[in-house]
Amino acid sequence: MSNRIDVRKTYKLYIGGAFPRSESGRSYEVLDPKGRFLANASLASRKDARDAVVAARKAFGGWSGRTSYNRAQVVYRIAEVLESRRAQLEQELRDSEGVSASKARDYVDLAVDRLVWYAGWADKLTQVVGNANPVAGPFFNLSTPEPSGVIAVIAPKGPLLGLVSVLAPVIVTGNTAVVVASEEHPLPAITLAEIMATADVPGGVVNILTGTRAELAPGLAAHMDVNGIDLTGIDDPALALSLEQAAADNLKRVRRPAAEDLLATPSLSRMTAFLETKTVWHPIGV
Amino acid sequence: MSASPTITPGVTSGPGSDFSDVTGSDAALRRFLHGLPGVDQVGAEARAAALGTRSIKTTAKEFAIDLAIRMVDLTTLEGADTAGKVRALAAKAMLPDPADQTCPSTAAVCVYPDLVAVAKQTLGESGVHVAAVATAFPSGRAALDIKLADTRDAVEAGADEIDMVIDRGAFLSGHYRQVYDEIVAVREACGSAHLKVIFETGELQTYDNVRRASWLAMMAGAHFIKTSTGKVQPAATLPVTLVMLEAVRDFREATGRMVGVKPAGGIRTSKDAIKYLVMVNEVAGPDWLDPDWFRFGASTLLNDLLMQRTKMTTGRYSGPDYFTLD
Amino acid sequence: MSTETTKTVFEYAPAPESRAVVDIKASYGLFVNGEHVEGRGTPFKTVNPATEEVLAEVAEADEADIDAAVKAARRAYEKVWGPMPGKERAKYLYRIARIIQERSRELAVLETIDNGKPIKESRDVDVPTVAAHFFYYAGWADKLEFSGYGTTPLGVAGQVIPWNFPLLMLAWKVAPALACGNTVVLKPAETTPLTALLFAEICQQADLPPGVVNIVTGAGRTGQALVSHPGVDKVAFTGSTDVGKAIARAVAGTDKKVTLELGGKAxxxxxxxxxxxxxxxxxxxxxxxxxxxxxxxxxxxxxxxxxxxxxxxxxxxxxxxxxxxxxxxxxxxxxxxxxxxxxxxxxxxxxxxxxxxxxxxxxxxxxxxxxxxxxxxxxxxxxxxxxxxxxxxxxxxxxxxxxxxxxxxxxxxxxxxxxxxxxxxxxxxxxxxxxxxxxxxxxxxxxxxxxxxxTSPFGGFKESGYGREGGRHGLEAYLKGADQ
CATH class of the missing domain: 3.40.309.10 (Aldehyde Dehydrogenase; Chain A, domain 2)
Incomplete structure (x- = not known):
C-alpha cells in the first residue's frame, strides 16, 4: 500500500558526538539540481563553530593519545559502515548532485577505498616520515610526527568523496577536525556523520557544520585555538587570501586551495600538512 | 714556607654526621646509597670536558704549578722497589728541583708498608709525609685481620697516611656493610694516621658506583677518597674526580665535615694537573685547593710540573735531561 | 701553613683570544651576483656590544638593491645552479665546509666581536656546527631522490636571519637551500652582519658561481622588501614571533613556500x-x-x-x-x-x-x-x-x-x-x-x-613557527615535494 507517509530525516549538525540543531535556530533549503526541495539543513552559526572547536579540543588529547593501531581500526570501521550503508549514500548523491547511478556507485566505491587507504597509514606514517638521526655524539635522537591539534577543514563541493578525501588524512594521524561541509550538498556529510557516530569515532574527533563558508570560515581561520586550516573548499581567491591572513594570527598551518585530482591515489601531503615533527634527544651512557 | 700538610687527628664530626640509621645493614645502606641522585655519564663527562677548556695563564699558572707540586704524593709501588729507590724518591720529594731552592716539596711519598721505615728515615722532620698502601694492596683480596695487620705494621713503621683499598668484590655484590665495616676497622687501626680509601674506580665502572662508594667511605670515616691504585686502567679521570668532588662537597653540606680527594694514576702533565685544580676550584670550592684536601697520586707528573715551572721562571722550555729520573 | 695564600691566588688571569686574526674593513657593501657592490639605502653602523666600539659601516639594501639581488639569484638559478648536476653542487658545498674549517679561528673571533657571545661558544659550538651543517647538506645534493620530498627545487629563496647565531643561522638557511638546487638572497641581522659578509668572501674562495648566494644587509625594511619581493619563491625566516606573523600575512595568497622558526618559552x-x-x-x-x-x-x-x-x-x-x-x-x-x-x-x-x-x-x-x-x-x-x-x-x-x-x-x-x-x-x-x-x-x-x-631536525609547534631545519626533514622546505 502506498498510503504510508515517509518519515523524513531532520538534518542536524554533528558536534561533540551529538547531533544538535544550530543554536541559532536557523536552517537553509537544500535543493536538488533541478531546484526541487530536498531538505532543510541546519545553518550553523559562528557560535556553533566555536562550540565545535571546543569539542574538538576536548577530544584531541584522547584521540591523539590512542595507539595508531586503534586509530587505524576506527577509520577502517568508518569504511565498513559506509560500505554497509552505500545504498543510502548512493541515493543521496543522486538526489543532491544529480549524478547517474553508476557515477554514484563509483563515488561511494572511491570514498570507501580512500578511507581504507588512509586507515592503513595510521600505523605506518611514523615509519615513513620519522627518522632516527645519527647525531655526532653519544645521544639517542629520534624524530617522529605528531598531530598539530585542532584542524579546521573547509571541505570541497564534492559531498562524499571530496569530504572523505580531506577529512580522513586529518584525523587518521590524531588531529581532531571541525569541518565546514559542502555548502551546496550538505546532506551526505550529515549522513557520513551518522556513520561515524556508529563507527566508534569518539565524540568531538570529527565535528561537521553545515552552512555557508562565508559565515563559518573566517571565524575558524581567526580562532586562536585552531592549529591548522585546510582551505581546499575555498574557490574564491579573495576569501582564501583573507582566511590565510587571519590564520597568521596564531600561525596556523595552512593548506592553500589547489587543483587536485580526487580520483587519483593521494600523496602523503594531506597528512603531513597537519603534522609536527618532534625530535627527542637522550644521552647514551651507563 | 713549609709545604707540610697538617694533620688533624681524629677529624671531628660535624652536625648531622650520624649515619647510624643508614649503616646498620646491607639493606639500609643500599636504600641510602641507591637513593643518592644518579649521575648521567654523558652530562658528567661533558661538564668535566668543559672545565678542561679553561685557559690558565701567567700568575694563576705559576700558582697552580707550585700548588700541584705541593699536592703530589710521589709514588713508587713496584715489586722491584728497593731501599735505594725509596731513598732517592724521598730526597726528590723534599727537594724536587735541586737547582731552585724556592721550589716547594711534595706532600708525601707513597710506598709499600715494608719500605715505610726507609722513607721515614730519609724524610725525617722535613714535613713531607710518608704514605703507605695497605690492606693487601692493590687487589684487597685478603682476610680482614691480615689487612689490619698490614695497616698496623705500616703505622708502627711511621706512616703518616694509609692508602687502603676497598673490597670491590664485596661492593659490586652489594655487601655494602662489609665494605663499610672494613673501612671503620682500618680507620681504627690507623690510630692517628690519616686514612685514604681507594675505590679502584676502573673496576667500579659506573659513576653511580663511584658516588655510592664515596658516600660509603665518607660515612665510615675516611679522611680522603682516592680513585685508583694505578694498577688498573682506566685510573684517575677528570669525570671520576668530578663525581668524587661533588660527593665531598655534598657531604660537607650535609655534615659540616670536609673530606679530601686524591686522583691517582694517569695524571702525567702539568696541563692535566691544572685541569684538575680548575675542577677542584669550581666544583668543591677553593677550600679544597690545599694539600690537606687534595692530592695527586703520581710519579712522572712531578717532572713535568718542574719543567713547566722552569719555563715560567726562565722563559725557556726545558727537557727531561735537566730533571732527575727518580 | 700556606692555606691563606692558596685561597686568594687562584683567580684566573685574563686569557684573551687575539683579534689580530680578523681584518675588519671600515665599510662594507652588499654581495650581489658574486661581487661586493654599494647599497642604495642609508648605511648603518655595527658595534661591538662588549665595548660599544663602532666596528664598521654597513650598506643598507633598498628595494632596488633587493630587486637586483633577486634577479641575480634568478639568473643563477636558471642558468647555472638549477641545471647543475647534484654531484657538482655537492662539491661546492663541501668546499665551503672545508674553507669554514680552515678559517674557523677568524670566523669565531669575528662572530664574538660583532655579536658579544663568548669566544668559547663561537669557537666550540657555532663555527664547528656551521662547518658540519654545510658538510651534511653537501652530501644530500646528489641524493635528493632518496629524500622523500622529490628532487625539484623551488627557485629563489629569500632568507632572513637573526642576530643570536649569525653564522649558524646562515648555515641552517643556505646549506639546505643550495643542496636542493635553489639560489638564495640572505639578509643577516642589522646588528650582526659581519660574519655573513665574511661568508661572501668564502663563497668567492670556493668559486661559487655568481648569484647563487647574495647577501643584502639592512634592518626590518630590507627584510620586508625581500620577503615580499614577487621574484622570491620561498621565504625562510628565523626571528621573533611578531615578525613571523607579519611574514605569514604578507605571503598569504601567493605561491611562496614559507618556513618560520620563531620564539619560545621552553x-x-x-x-x-x-x-x-x-x-x-x-x-x-x-x-x-x-x-x-x-x-x-x-x-x-x-x-x-x-x-x-x-x-x-x-x-x-x-x-x-x-x-x-x-x-x-x-x-x-x-x-x-x-x-x-x-x-x-x-x-x-x-x-x-x-x-x-x-x-x-x-x-x-x-x-x-x-x-x-x-x-x-x-x-x-x-x-x-x-x-x-x-x-x-x-x-x-x-x-x-x-x-x-x-x-x-x-x-x-x-x-x-x-x-x-x-x-x-x-x-x-x-x-x-x-x-x-x-x-x-x-x-x-x-x-x-x-x-x-x-642531522637533527629543529623547529616548533604552535606559535613557535612551522617547518624544520636540519636533517632529512630540513630538505622539505626547499623542494617542491614528491607529488609535484
Whole structure:
C-alpha cells in the first residue's frame, strides 16, 4: 500500500558526538539540481563553530593519545559502515548532485577505498616520515610526527568523496577536525556523520557544520585555538587570501586551495600538512 | 714556607654526621646509597670536558704549578722497589728541583708498608709525609685481620697516611656493610694516621658506583677518597674526580665535615694537573685547593710540573735531561 | 701553613683570544651576483656590544638593491645552479665546509666581536656546527631522490636571519637551500652582519658561481622588501614571533613556500629522581648559553616541589661560578648582550618580574662599565600568570616555578602559545618517554639541553613557527615535494 507517509530525516549538525540543531535556530533549503526541495539543513552559526572547536579540543588529547593501531581500526570501521550503508549514500548523491547511478556507485566505491587507504597509514606514517638521526655524539635522537591539534577543514563541493578525501588524512594521524561541509550538498556529510557516530569515532574527533563558508570560515581561520586550516573548499581567491591572513594570527598551518585530482591515489601531503615533527634527544651512557 | 700538610687527628664530626640509621645493614645502606641522585655519564663527562677548556695563564699558572707540586704524593709501588729507590724518591720529594731552592716539596711519598721505615728515615722532620698502601694492596683480596695487620705494621713503621683499598668484590655484590665495616676497622687501626680509601674506580665502572662508594667511605670515616691504585686502567679521570668532588662537597653540606680527594694514576702533565685544580676550584670550592684536601697520586707528573715551572721562571722550555729520573 | 695564600691566588688571569686574526674593513657593501657592490639605502653602523666600539659601516639594501639581488639569484638559478648536476653542487658545498674549517679561528673571533657571545661558544659550538651543517647538506645534493620530498627545487629563496647565531643561522638557511638546487638572497641581522659578509668572501674562495648566494644587509625594511619581493619563491625566516606573523600575512595568497622558526618559552622540567648535578648543568646551559639569546632557551624551570630547595641551592652555587665579561676571554661563560635595545627589553621585563612579586637573585659579579651587560638572573616565586613566565625575555633570566605531579608539570609546560623546545630530567626511562610524548614542543631534550646537530631536525609547534631545519626533514622546505 502506498498510503504510508515517509518519515523524513531532520538534518542536524554533528558536534561533540551529538547531533544538535544550530543554536541559532536557523536552517537553509537544500535543493536538488533541478531546484526541487530536498531538505532543510541546519545553518550553523559562528557560535556553533566555536562550540565545535571546543569539542574538538576536548577530544584531541584522547584521540591523539590512542595507539595508531586503534586509530587505524576506527577509520577502517568508518569504511565498513559506509560500505554497509552505500545504498543510502548512493541515493543521496543522486538526489543532491544529480549524478547517474553508476557515477554514484563509483563515488561511494572511491570514498570507501580512500578511507581504507588512509586507515592503513595510521600505523605506518611514523615509519615513513620519522627518522632516527645519527647525531655526532653519544645521544639517542629520534624524530617522529605528531598531530598539530585542532584542524579546521573547509571541505570541497564534492559531498562524499571530496569530504572523505580531506577529512580522513586529518584525523587518521590524531588531529581532531571541525569541518565546514559542502555548502551546496550538505546532506551526505550529515549522513557520513551518522556513520561515524556508529563507527566508534569518539565524540568531538570529527565535528561537521553545515552552512555557508562565508559565515563559518573566517571565524575558524581567526580562532586562536585552531592549529591548522585546510582551505581546499575555498574557490574564491579573495576569501582564501583573507582566511590565510587571519590564520597568521596564531600561525596556523595552512593548506592553500589547489587543483587536485580526487580520483587519483593521494600523496602523503594531506597528512603531513597537519603534522609536527618532534625530535627527542637522550644521552647514551651507563 | 713549609709545604707540610697538617694533620688533624681524629677529624671531628660535624652536625648531622650520624649515619647510624643508614649503616646498620646491607639493606639500609643500599636504600641510602641507591637513593643518592644518579649521575648521567654523558652530562658528567661533558661538564668535566668543559672545565678542561679553561685557559690558565701567567700568575694563576705559576700558582697552580707550585700548588700541584705541593699536592703530589710521589709514588713508587713496584715489586722491584728497593731501599735505594725509596731513598732517592724521598730526597726528590723534599727537594724536587735541586737547582731552585724556592721550589716547594711534595706532600708525601707513597710506598709499600715494608719500605715505610726507609722513607721515614730519609724524610725525617722535613714535613713531607710518608704514605703507605695497605690492606693487601692493590687487589684487597685478603682476610680482614691480615689487612689490619698490614695497616698496623705500616703505622708502627711511621706512616703518616694509609692508602687502603676497598673490597670491590664485596661492593659490586652489594655487601655494602662489609665494605663499610672494613673501612671503620682500618680507620681504627690507623690510630692517628690519616686514612685514604681507594675505590679502584676502573673496576667500579659506573659513576653511580663511584658516588655510592664515596658516600660509603665518607660515612665510615675516611679522611680522603682516592680513585685508583694505578694498577688498573682506566685510573684517575677528570669525570671520576668530578663525581668524587661533588660527593665531598655534598657531604660537607650535609655534615659540616670536609673530606679530601686524591686522583691517582694517569695524571702525567702539568696541563692535566691544572685541569684538575680548575675542577677542584669550581666544583668543591677553593677550600679544597690545599694539600690537606687534595692530592695527586703520581710519579712522572712531578717532572713535568718542574719543567713547566722552569719555563715560567726562565722563559725557556726545558727537557727531561735537566730533571732527575727518580 | 700556606692555606691563606692558596685561597686568594687562584683567580684566573685574563686569557684573551687575539683579534689580530680578523681584518675588519671600515665599510662594507652588499654581495650581489658574486661581487661586493654599494647599497642604495642609508648605511648603518655595527658595534661591538662588549665595548660599544663602532666596528664598521654597513650598506643598507633598498628595494632596488633587493630587486637586483633577486634577479641575480634568478639568473643563477636558471642558468647555472638549477641545471647543475647534484654531484657538482655537492662539491661546492663541501668546499665551503672545508674553507669554514680552515678559517674557523677568524670566523669565531669575528662572530664574538660583532655579536658579544663568548669566544668559547663561537669557537666550540657555532663555527664547528656551521662547518658540519654545510658538510651534511653537501652530501644530500646528489641524493635528493632518496629524500622523500622529490628532487625539484623551488627557485629563489629569500632568507632572513637573526642576530643570536649569525653564522649558524646562515648555515641552517643556505646549506639546505643550495643542496636542493635553489639560489638564495640572505639578509643577516642589522646588528650582526659581519660574519655573513665574511661568508661572501668564502663563497668567492670556493668559486661559487655568481648569484647563487647574495647577501643584502639592512634592518626590518630590507627584510620586508625581500620577503615580499614577487621574484622570491620561498621565504625562510628565523626571528621573533611578531615578525613571523607579519611574514605569514604578507605571503598569504601567493605561491611562496614559507618556513618560520620563531620564539619560545621552553619549560625545563626537573623531577625529584633527576641526576641533579647534570640537571644543574642543563639548567645553566639551557638559560645562560649565549646570554639566553636562544629561541629554544630553557627559560622556565619547572622543578618538583620535593627537591626545589636542594636544586635551587645547587643552582645558585653553580651560578656563582659563572664568569661574565670580555667575550674574547677564553674563560668567559657569559658575554655581552647583543644590543642596547635588547638590554633595555631584558631590564624592563626583569623589573616587571620584581614588580609582580617574584624574588630576583643574581650572584655577585662585576659587570664592565662600557658595553651592554646583564648578570645571570634567577626569579623564584614565579607563577604561570606572571609576564616573566609567559613572555620571551631572550636574555640570561630564568623563571622558576614548581610542580607536584607529572601531569601538573606537563600542564604547566604546555600552557604557552609557544612550542619550540622543552627539557625533562629524570632517571626513570618510562617517565621520560611519557612526558616527552605529552610535551607540545618540536624538540625535547631529555637529561640534556641545547644540543644541536645537522642531522637533527629543529623547529616548533604552535606559535613557535612551522617547518624544520636540519636533517632529512630540513630538505622539505626547499623542494617542491614528491607529488609535484
Amino acid at each position: 619549560a625545563n622540567i626537573v623531577f625529584d629522581d633527576a641526576p641533579l648535578d647534570q640537571a644543574v648543568e642543563g639548567i645553566v646551559n639551557g638559560i645562560f648559553f649565549n646570554q639566553g639569546h636562544v629561541c629554544c632557551a630553557g627559560s622556565r624551570l619547572l622543578v618538583q616541589e620535593s627537591i626545589a630547595d636542594d636544586l635551587l641551592a645547587r643552582l645558585k652555587r653553580r651560578m656563582s661560578t659563572l664568569r661574565v665579561g670580555d667575550p674574547l676571554d677564553k674563560n668567559t661563560d657569559i658575554g655581552a648582550i647583543n644590543s642596547a635595545e635588547q638590554l633595555a627589553r631584558i631590564r624592563e621585563l626583569s623589573a616587571i618580574g620584581e614588580a609582580e612579586g617574584s624574588e630576583r637573585w643574581s650572584p655577585a659579579c662585576d659587570l664592565p662599565t662600557t658595553g651592554y651587560w646583564f648578570p645571570p638572573t634567577l626569579f623564584t616565586g614565579v607563577s604561570q600568570a606572571h609576564r616573566i613566565a609567559r613572555e620571551e625575555i631572550f636574555g640570561p633570566v630564568l623563571s622558576v616555578l614548581t610542580f607536584r605531579t607529572p601531569s601538573e608539570a606537563v600542564e604547566k609546560a604546555n600552557n604557552t602559545p609557544y612550542g619550540l623546545s622543552a627539557g625533562v630530567w629524570s632517571d626513570k626511562g618510562s617517565l621520560i618517554l611519557k612526558i616527552a610524548a605529552e610535551l607540545r614542543a618540536g624538540v625535547v631534550w631529555a637529561n640534556t639541553f641545547n644540543k644541536f646537530d645537522p
